[in-house]
Amino acid sequence: MFSQTAEYALRAMVFMSMNYEQAFTTHQISEATKVPAPYLSKVLQALAKAELVHSQRGIGGGFALSRGPEEISILQVINAVDPICRITSCPLKLEAHGKHLCALHKKIDDATANIEKTFAKTSMSDLLVSVPLCDVSGLSHSLLKTI
């Protein structure tokens, strides 16, 4: 339904939201979210390009949210890596339909619109309630102290 990449991006974003003023290295995020590190690196780059996170090279560098977790929605994260695209014109390219979608495509697009709406309304901070995303017990000791 949703791509693996979107899942990875969301895990990373939720993790970073847990302590959003701090910068985490790719390795730290990978360890906590169980996302393969080299691939996570690409995902984080996409998030950086979308300006959802800010990257900093060198010692003490890493990735951090570019704004507060309450200002970043699930939709923004998904759209940064694997955009949800609406049906704006007839996929069969029929002149007859023009701008109107047939019942089938309207139904599909309505469902997509609903998803968009739900995900736009939910922010990273909404996802921090009660149950943590990740296995804190598995984290390295040095990282643990920072959370």
Next chain:
Amino acid sequence: MFSQTAEYALRAMVFMSMNYEQAFTTHQISEATKVPAPYLSKVLQALAKAELVHSQRGIGGGFALSRGPEEISILQVINAVDPICRITSCPLKLEAHGKHLCALHKKIDDATANIEKTFAKTSMSDLLVSVPLCDVSGLSHSLLKTI
């Protein structure tokens, strides 16, 4: 969002619903729905395996719905070719979560559940209202007469 294959399957099903007691050949369906014929053949086989359509070889054969269009939902069609799968356990395989999903995965699964529900409630006959799926003017003369 949804796979190309699912789109193709739905187009074919809607088309067959327009005259559901008749059998259409792969070629006829391909022509009307603009789905590549050799690939459509695979899709139709999947629909046949799911018993949504019935196939008949030889002269005068083809594919036809196995029951009335009001008894076939969008969800059934999609699940036949590219199943919507729910999140039943933590994707990170964390012991800590057990059967409970964290906020992130619960949110994603809820959205998926909503899609499922909408698509389960909509039948092929609901998709036949007013605007036709396909470019009837582009169909061969012999096929046109049958619709």
Next chain:
DNA sequence: TGAGAAATGGAGCCGTTTGTCTAATTTTAG
């Protein structure tokens, strides 16, 4: 100023999806 820590960018691998082609099989018409 140098060393090491980190992100960046590009090439490339593997499996799945999408799509094509061909040969074999079934079925009906005549």
Next chain:
DNA sequence: CTAAAATTAGACAAACGGCTCCATTTCTCA
């Protein structure tokens, strides 16, 4: 019984997503 019409089965090709690896660049600290 035969020929044509149709599905079925299988191998094959191209494109894409997920993933890895490595060389390069940028940055900080001592």
